[in-house]
Amino acid sequence: MSLDTNSKANTGSGWGETAKIIVQALAIAMVVRVFFYQPFNIPSGSMKSTLLIGDYLFVSKLAYGYSRFSFPFSPNIFSGRVLASEPKRGDVAVFRLPQDQSVDYIKRVVGLPGDEVQMRDGTLYINGTAVPKVFQDEFANVECDPYFRHCRRVVYKRYEETLPDGGPTYSVLDLESDGEFDNTEVFKVPAGHYFMMGDNRDNSSDSRASVGYVPFENFVGRAEIIFFSAAIDEPDAMRWTSPWTWPFDIRWSRFFNLVR
CATH class of the missing domain: 1.20.5 (Single alpha-helices involved in coiled-coils or other helix-helix interfaces)
Known part of the structure; x- marks a missing residue:
């Protein structure tokens, strides 16, 4: 017993x-x-080819300090930021949409407070100086509607941009030689705000249009590293009902890539 x-x-x-x-x-x-770190997934192609639909990444909340948007449900318990550190030009950052603060966006920081930003003939100008833009190659991508009812092969021109003042070098895509946002007015970035742009220049809702200037308080964090990626935006890809296809749909080469 x-x-x-x-x-x-x-x-x-x-x-x-x-x-x-x-x-x-x-x-x-x-x-x-x-x-510290919050996971996010990429649902749209506005940051191609830096970030692809189906990428999952970690975002550092420590990078910019804490605002109410850093926490679940965005409790309105304080204003501004605590332990604040300002975004750097070229950072890929997650922020709350100024027009709808329940929605997260991810774009690249292009303009800092006080900057003048403009697009001329598809070239980015910051404070009157053209950002160097060098042709790299062509970027081919199969793009589908949300229900995979129609897919098409799209070929972009891919360029390499280098931001001023020691900023990073990264890739941008150009689909149309005279796109809707290839020529804009001069945007004067207000104090305490930032000008955000997607790397997929002809297919990005950003500060050139509806997003506008983004207040520092709206920043959630800086994108740091991709920890998982699956080709969910391609035909017959990553079907949850077909687990035997998953190893072939996973983009193994993107695992643990740093976001630049």
Whole structure:
């Protein structure tokens, strides 16, 4: 009898330890998610070819400090930012849309407070100086509507841009030689705001149009690293009903790529 009792006690103790470990792991994961790194996925092609539909990435909340948008449900308990560090030109950042603060957007920081930003004939100008733009290659992509009812092969021209003042070098896409946003007015970025643009220049809703200038308070964090990627925007790709196809739909080469 004593042996059975000990066995039951050990079993109960084992389950208790397992539950304790699970609770501790969940608590640690919650703390990391709330205060340090938050996962996001890419649902649109506005940042191609830097970020693709189906990329999953970690966003650093430490990068810019904390505002109310850094926390779940955006509690209105304080204004401004705590432990603030300003975004740098060229950062790929997640922010809350000024017109609808429940929606997250991800774009590249192009204009800093006080900058003058303009597009002329498809070339980006910052403070009156053209940003160097060098042709790289052609970027071919199969693009589908949300329900995969129609797909088409699209070929972009891919260029390499280098931002001023020691800014990064990255790729941008150009689909039309005279696109809707290839020629714009001069945008004067107000104090405390930033000018955001997508790398897919002819297919991005950004500060050139409806997004406008983004307040510093609206920034959630800086995109750091891609931890998973699946080709969900291509025909017959990543069907949840066909798990045997998943290894072929996963973009293994994008795992752990830094976002630049």
